[in-house]
Amino acid sequence: MQVTGLRLDFGRGPVLDDLTLTAERGALTGVLGPNGAGKTTLLRCCNGLLRADRGDIRVLGERPGTAAAAARVGMMPQSTGAWSGIRPLELLRYLASLYAHPLDVDALAERLGLHRLSRTPYRRLSGGQQQAVNLAGALVGRPELVFLDEPTAGMDPHARRATWELLGELRTAGVSIVLTTHAMEEAAELSDRIHIVDRGRVAVSGTVAQLTADGSSLEQVFLANTHASIG
Incomplete structure (x- = not known):
């Protein structure tokens, strides 16, 4: 999946503001960010549920919302x-x-x-x-590609661990996964690559090892690159 220069404004300022990121095929890509950062809006754009004002999205080489894309993509909403x-x-x-x-x-x-x-x-x-x-x-x-919006929110530890195991098996089988989560442990455990989104754009990207190379925890990296949500 390739997202380039995505902008979407609901009239109160941009929800997505020149957002650009890539999710590699066969990998699990974590998208982190505070409430209101634009994560769910991004996923809805990638599924054709919302249309951006500007920018481009390619999902498995197709435009979001087309029949060709829909047949190959799964979406788990909140x-x-x-x-x-x-x-x-x-x-x-x-x-x-x-x-x-x-x-x-x-x-x-x-x-x-x-x-x-x-x-x-x-x-x-x-x-x-x-x-x-x-x-x-x-x-x-x-699906060849599945979008998961906070998939383990509300799950008990047994269900959460079972979900992690299933997602790992899907990735091994070649399924591409894009996952949003507020759980730093989950992101660190599952993600091949992480994009931290703040105020509608990508603040920092990398593998967990790259993001924490200076000895910081993933949560510390998150806090240093995002603003507190309002409301």
């Missing part, structure tokens, strides 16, 4: 209120039906612990359980 009344396995079977070669729904549900939730409507799941369903929904179509 929340999906539209799924409120549906049960997890019903949802996954429906999503699987939209793809020519989906993952096996039962195997995916077993991996993420969803069978025990099969009778519970999505709206009644805990935040961490909803995240597990969201993740399964993003993966069921066998």
Whole structure:
């Protein structure tokens, strides 16, 4: 994925301000930043849900939102209120039906612990359980590239560790992953490369080793290159 000179203004100043970054194929790219830095907006632009005022995006060589890109890309949002009344396995079977070669729904549900939730409507799941369903929904179509917006938010330590293991296996299998997170440990554990975003643009990029070469922790690097969120 290549993002070049991206700008988007909602009328109160730019949310994305000449943002440029690259996510390599077959790698896990971490995008960090304080609340309001533009991370979720970036992901929505990369999925064609928002259109930038200026700049260019290429997702697997395609423009975001095109049929060619949509068939190869998965997206895990922070929340999906539209799924409120549906049960997890019903949802996954429906999503699987939209793809020519989906993952096996039962195997995916077993991996993420969803069978025990099969009778519970999505709206009644805990935040961490909803995240597990969201993740399964993003993966069921066998995407070549998947965008994950704070995928382990609300998960307990067991679920978080299981998710980390699954993401590692996907990366090993050649799936490209772009992940936003506020968890420094998660970013350090999973990311091949990290972009720290502040006020709509990339403040600093590098591998964890490069960013912390002077002995600083990743959190210290984050704090030194970002402003506190407002509100």
